[in-house]
Amino acid sequence: xxxxxxxxxxxxxxxxxxxxxxxxxxxxxxxxxxxxxxxxxxxxxxxxxxxxxxxxxxxxxxxxxxxxxxxxxxxxxxxxxxxxxxxxxxxxxxxxxxxxxxxxxxxxxxxxxxxxxxxxxxxxxxxxxxxxxxxxxxxxxxxxxxxxxxxxxxxxxxxxxxxxxxxxxxxxxxxxxxxxxxxxxxxxxxxxxxxxxxxxxxxxxxxxxxxxxxxxxxxxxxxxxxxxxxxxxxxxxxxxxxxxxxxxxxxxxxxxxxxxxxxxxxxxxxxxxxxxxxxxxxxxxxxxxxxxxxxxx
Amino acid sequence: xxxxxxxxxxxxxxxxxxxxxxxxxxxxxxxxxxxxxxxxxxxxxxxxxxxxxxxxxxxxxxxxxxxxxxxxxxxxxxxxxxxxxxxxxxxxxxxxxxxxxxxxxxxxxxxxxxxxxxxxxxxxxxxxxxxxxxxxxxxxxxxxxxxxxxxxxxxxxxxxxxxxxxxxxxxxxxxxxxxxxxxxxxxxxxxxxxxxxxxxxxxxxxxxxxxxxxxxxxxxxxxxxxxxxxxxxxxxxxx
Numbered sequence: 225x226x227x228x229x230x231x232x233x234x235x236x237x238x239x240x241x242x243x244x245x246x247x248x249x250x251x252x253x254x255x256x257x258x259x260x261x262x263x264x265x266x267x268x269x270x271x272x273x274x275x276x277x278x279x280x281x282x283x284x285x286x287x288x289x290x291x292x293x294x295x296x297x298x299x300x301x302x303x304x305x306x307x308x309x310x311x312x313x314x315x316x317x318x319x320x321x322x323x324x325x326x327x328x329x330x331x332x333x334x335x336x337x338x339x340x341x342x343x344x345x346x347x348x349x350x351x352x353x354x355x356x357x358x359x360x361x362x363x364x365x366x367x368x369x370x371x372x373x374x375x376x377x378x379x380x381x382x383x384x385x386x387x388x389x390x391x392x393x394x395x396x397x398x399x400x401x402x403x404x405x406x407x408x409x410x411x412x413x414x415x416x417x418x419x420x421x422x423x424x425x426x427x428x429x430x431x432x433x434x435x436x437x438x439x440x441x442x443x444x445x446x447x448x449x450x451x452x453x454x455x456x457x458x459x460x461x462x463x464x465x466x467x468x469x470x471x472x473x474x475x476x477x478x479x480x481x482x483x484x485x486x487x488x489x490x491x492x493x494x495x496x497x498x499x500x501x502x503x504x505x506x507x508x509x510x511x512x513x514x515x516x517x518x519x520x521x
Numbered sequence: 522x523x524x525x526x527x528x529x530x531x532x533x534x535x536x537x538x539x540x541x542x543x544x545x546x547x548x549x550x551x552x553x554x555x556x557x558x559x560x561x562x563x564x565x566x567x568x569x570x571x572x573x574x575x576x577x578x579x580x581x582x583x584x585x586x587x588x589x590x591x592x593x594x595x596x597x598x599x600x601x602x603x604x605x606x607x608x609x610x611x612x613x614x615x616x617x618x619x620x621x622x623x624x625x626x627x628x629x630x631x632x633x634x635x636x637x638x639x640x641x642x643x644x645x646x647x648x649x650x651x652x653x654x655x656x657x658x659x660x661x662x663x664x665x666x667x668x669x670x671x672x673x674x675x676x677x678x679x680x681x682x683x684x685x686x687x688x689x690x691x692x693x694x695x696x697x698x699x700x701x702x703x704x705x706x707x708x709x710x711x712x713x714x715x716x717x718x719x720x721x722x723x724x725x726x727x728x729x730x731x732x733x734x735x736x737x738x739x740x741x742x743x744x745x746x747x748x749x750x751x752x753x754x755x756x757x758x759x760x
Contacts, residue, residue: 307679312726334686337678339696348679355683356726370726388687396708399720400684406723415687458688458695 225300226328226382228410230271231436236520237499239302239413239438240266240511241274242294244285249293256297259290263299265508269515272300272329274413274501278309281341288318292325302384303327306335311351312360312370319364323379331384331413332357355403358383362408385409387437388459389417389426398429405435413501416442416460420492427496438499441490443482443507443514447471483510487517494520522551522646523619524653525558525639527566533615534573536636543575543636544611546600546626547582548590548618554647557639558582558590558617566617566638579607590622597629608633661731661749667719669710674727676703682724 230237242259249257256264263273273294277287291301303322310318322330334354338346352360360370367378385404391397401412412430417423417440430437442460444450447470450462466485473481490500500520504511527533537543545567552558558566560582567580583590583599590596600608613634616623619641626635643655658674664682665672674680678696685704688695694702711717730751739746746755 334679334681336688337696339678350679350681351729352726353679353681353683354686355723359723360726386687391685391687391689392692393705393708396685396704396720397687403683403723458690458698461690 227272227300227302227384228382228436231411231498235271235499236494237272237411237436237438238270238515238520239272239274239499239501240270240508241276241501241503242266242290242508243276243279244287244290246282246284248285249289257285257290257293259285260293260297262504262506262508263294263301264297266504266511267297267299269512270502272302274302274304274331274503277304277306277333277335278341279336281308281336281338281343283341283343288322288325288327291322291327295326300329301327302329302331304331304333305357306333307350307352307354307357308335308338309349311349315352315357316360316364316369319361319381320375320379323381327381329382329384330361331386332361332409333386354385355400355407358385358404358407358409365408382410383408384411384413386415387412387430388415389423389430390415390419390459390461394426394429398426401430402433405433409435411436411438411498413438414440416440416503417493418444418462418466418489420489423493424496431496436498438501439490439493439497440501440503441486441514442503443486443505443510444470445482445505445507446475446478479507479510480513482507483513484517486514490514490518490520494518522554522644522653523621524642524645524655525552525555525617525619526642527557527562527617527639528637530569530573533636533638534570534575537570537575537613537615541576541612542578542610543570543613543615544578544604544607545570545580545615545617545638546590546596546622547580548616548622549582549584549586550589552590552618552622552639553582553586555653558622560586563617566615570615578611579604590616590618591625593625593628596625600626600629660727661736661747661751662728664724667722667724668707669714669716669719671703671707671710673703673707676706678703682727684720 242262244259245257275287275291287304291303294301338348364379387401447467450467453460453462547558547563563580563582567577570577581604583596614626615636615638616626617638623635623637644659645653645655648654660674689702692705694700731749733750736749743759744757
């Protein structure tokens with residue numbers, strides 16, 4: 225099912241996220257990879273689950289294989305596809321393959337740079353940027369590849385894109401967001417946001433496009449994680465009051481507190497957006513609590 | 522200019538065989554500016570090799586200052602006429618210049634054995650006597666008309682053509698926090714120029730066939746022809 229169907233119906237769309245394992249899926253079908261187990265935990269609480277594509281440029285099981293596994297388990301995947309590791313032939317071929325394997329939603333993005341990952345000596349591809357990737361995907365939907373050749377059995381998937389409300393200057397990020405919409409993006413998931421006021425300022429600029437936006441939430445597990453992200457994860461800023469608040473409780477109470485904080489944030493932002501994208505980073509078990517705190521379940 | 526940096530001396534020496542007589546050739550243009558192969562460095566290289574027991578048959582930096590080693594006719598004249606005796610007594614040439622210079626010496630010496638003494642690292646601007654910075658990637662399909670003259674193929678680590686990724690933090694690139702985000706540089710410049718409208722058009726996917734290797738340029742006083750896998754393009758400089 226395409227997420228666009230839900231947005232069209234006015235549903236508040238909730239998505240989760242899992243990262244494929246570093247390794248292959250077991251041939252014994254009774255053994256689920258951890259990403260599929262996490263997705264099963266999320267299943268009853270979200271509309272779909274993103275499957276990351278060599279996230280942070282760390283080599284893992286392919287996003288498509290993991291997406292298909294989720295689909296087989298009855299979970300709607302959002303297949304993530306980045307420009308980092310594939311040229312335009314591979315990107316188009318993978319899109320056609322994904323559709324052929326039953327994938328209905330794809331998130332089209334640039335991808336973290338290879339220098340951030342575990343294969344720093346690899347050749348970064350970036351044959352296309354994310355806007356060009358979306359434009360190319362739109363062509364496949366209309367029956368043409370990027371070179372103008374006709375294709376048979378056009379793909380029909382919902383195209384998602386990403387935007388970072390934390391970006392300064394925000395006008396430059398909004399300019400690119402508009403280009404993505406013009407190219408064919410049908411919904412957006414934002415980078416992780418923690419600052420409601422900053423997000424509101426972004427939404428004041430982004431609302432004009434009338435394109436569904438899911439606010440991005442990364443569960444803050446500990447003060448150490450907040451400081452780590454501020455130091456090492458570009459494009460995300462965890463404010464001091466968040467770090468202080470999660471640090472105000474003992475370790476054993478952190479999950480409860482994290483759920484409360486993320487839920488509160490979603491509640492404060494939900495009126496501005498058409499959905500939420502929760503990135504639990506392994507803490508999938510607290511997603512129900514988060515949604516309860518947010519009053520969106 | 523072609524920025525070059527000398528290879529470590531141990532690496533250079535490792536590839537020279539026992540008894541091999543080496544003639545050292547520098548470049549009086551780019552390598553001179555990089556201190557990788559000017560007059561001083563070439564003389565010094567001859568000494569450094571001799572000190573390590575290597576037989577140096579001679580050395581030269583085809584001049585005058587500003588002359589490029591990659592100008593074949595000049596290099597051939599210098600090596601095959603002015604230094605004919607030493608060149609004839611040499612088994613190989615160690616070139617302190619860029620990869621183009623290495624090939625020029627092959628051509629100038631009718632196929633002589635060469636050793637690269639430098640790594641050719643990028644095409645750059647000589648910002649000062651001590652700094653060379655890269656602003657162009659030589660892609661053959663220039664779009665800097667839309668970016669205020671700042672090249673996103675070079676200044677953006679991901680070579681994005683339609684704006685920044687989301688990774689910049691405090692104006693700096695996710696790949697190297699000491700380096701500004703190329704797209705923020707472009708944005709700030711166009712804003713200052715009052716031309717942010719230049720960012721609006723969709724930039725289509727790059728024609729990488731123009732970036733195929735090797736490429737050639739045929740030149741004349743009136744027109745030039747650029748040949749790549751993308752085809753042959755002739756442009757007049759007269760109309």
